[in-house]
Amino acid sequence: MQEKGLLIVLSGPSGVGKGTVRKEIFSQPDTSFEYSISMTTRNPREGEVHGVDYFFKSREEFEELISQGKLLEYAEYVGNYYGTPVDYVRETLEAGKDVFLEIEVKGAKQVREKFPEGLFIFLMPPSLTELKNRIVTRGTETEDLINNRMLTAREEIEMMHLYDYVVENDQVELACERIKAIVTAEHCRRERVEQRYIKLLEAE
Amino acid sequence: MQEKGLLIVLSGPSGVGKGTVRKEIFSQPDTSFEYSISMTTRNPREGEVHGVDYFFKSREEFEELISQGKLLEYAEYVGNYYGTPVDYVRETLEAGKDVFLEIEVKGAKQVREKFPEGLFIFLMPPSLTELKNRIVTRGTETEDLINNRMLTAREEIEMMHLYDYVVENDQVELACERIKAIVTAEHCRRERVEQRYIKLLEAE
Numbered sequence: 001m002q003e004k005g006l007l008i009v010l011s012g013p014s015g016v017g018k019g020t021v022r023k024e025i026f027s028q029p030d031t032s033f034e035y036s037i038s039m040t041t042r043n044p045r046e047g048e049v050h051g052v053d054y055f056f057k058s059r060e061e062f063e064e065l066i067s068q069g070k071l072l073e074y075a076e077y078v079g080n081y082y083g084t085p086v087d088y089v090r091e092t093l094e095a096g097k098d099v100f101l102e103i104e105v106k107g108a109k110q111v112r113e114k115f116p117e118g119l120f121i122f123l124m125p126p127s128l129t130e131l132k133n134r135i136v137t138r139g140t141e142t143e144d145l146i147n148n149r150m151l152t153a154r155e156e157i158e159m160m161h162l163y164d165y166v167v168e169n170d171q172v173e174l175a176c177e178r179i180k181a182i183v184t185a186e187h188c189r190r191e192r193v194e195q196r197y198i199k200l201l202e203a204e
Numbered sequence: 205m206q207e208k209g210l211l212i213v214l215s216g217p218s219g220v221g222k223g224t225v226r227k228e229i230f231s232q233p234d235t236s237f238e239y240s241i242s243m244t245t246r247n248p249r250e251g252e253v254h255g256v257d258y259f260f261k262s263r264e265e266f267e268e269l270i271s272q273g274k275l276l277e278y279a280e281y282v283g284n285y286y287g288t289p290v291d292y293v294r295e296t297l298e299a300g301k302d303v304f305l306e307i308e309v310k311g312a313k314q315v316r317e318k319f320p321e322g323l324f325i326f327l328m329p330p331s332l333t334e335l336k337n338r339i340v341t342r343g344t345e346t347e348d349l350i351n352n353r354m355l356t357a358r359e360e361i362e363m364m365h366l367y368d369y370v371v372e373n374d375q376v377e378l379a380c381e382r383i384k385a386i387v388t389a390e391h392c393r394r395e396r397v398e399q400r401y402i403k404l405l406e407a408e
Contacts, residue, residue, distance in 0.1 A: 204332045
């Protein structure tokens with residue numbers, strides 16, 4: 001009996017460290033779930049590899065995929081599209097494997113509508129002060145832009161109620177451990193496994 | 205803000221290995237929850253220590269505690285009482301610590317009625333055949349008694365629907381890992397932590 005995989009969605013306010021946590025999770029050899037690579041129309045940065053970091057597409061290709069309904073979620077940021085190809089997600093789940101998405105809060109909202117049974121994890125900064133520090137430390141942004149991002153972060157944090165779990169990103173290793181514990185626990189939820197056990201017992 | 209601890213209840217059919225799993229969990233230095241020691245009227249076996257393995261009580265003392273409502277759950281097995289002192293559980297939870305009970309299925313049902321918000325984990329044998337092997341291997345029981353225990357086990361497994369999680373006891377270490385993951389995950393559940401984060405943000 002092939003059980004469907006879990007769709008795991010990691011999101012949270014911009015600057016919280018979603019990418020760092022995701023990279024750490026997938027650098028660990030015992031991670032048992034598959035990473036769904038995003039698609040983008042922005043140019044590759046130095047060292048980024050097509051099919052590893054992103055699928056790089058032209059604007060025309062991306063819009064064609066949108067119109068064909070081939071994206072589970074997508075959004076435009078600073079003039080570039082980012083999105084999640086839906087076929088990979090569906091096929092991997094059908095094959096019984098867990099799929100992991102690391103996406104923005106707006107995208108997570110779209111996914112929740114299509115996959116309400118997914119596992120939605122909100123990555124939380126230890127404090128807004130700490131979030132601001134992280135954004136400031138990147139050093140690339142003006143004060144206006146920083147204040148703007150902090151406003152957005154507050155709005156994003158208000159979306160927490162759409163999630164199943166909240167994981168504090170106080171330390172990357174701890175955040176990863178918690179996320180993996182959540183996936184392990186979900187695989188033990190009674191509603192998910194009860195029928196399988198009942199069938200096994202009936203067969204004995 | 206002091207959050208209340210979680211009440212963690214491990215139960216499952218007789219013979220599944222609840223005691224072994226519990227001992228393994230509490231032999232691990234990183235286990236962060238407190239074990240609630242049961243009370244019994246049976247005589248101590250060799251090596252058992254009062255206040256470590258059990259609180260050993262006379263029948264009169266035990267019945268006095270029942271009539272005073274001092275037991276969270278209790279049951280009689282083979283002429284002896286077994287039960288969970290309620291004061292320790294309440295005080296430890298109020299102090300913000302998680303409390304772990306390892307009890308029989310009947311007792312777990314009583315606890316669910318009093319603490320519906322508890323975390324109920326059902327320890328499951330890999331198969332009924334395996335459960336029978338484990339009971340037979342103990343070597344102390346006649347065939348009639350074994351068949352009787354298998355019938356009881358089937359009835360106990362039918363109580364699974366009262367639980368939040370089902371953990372297979374295929375390997376003790378794996379079962380312990382899953383149980384600890386469930387506790388970690390529950391501490392991240394959005395319903396549980398949302399208010400705390402909202403208050404923290406408002407304070408900033």
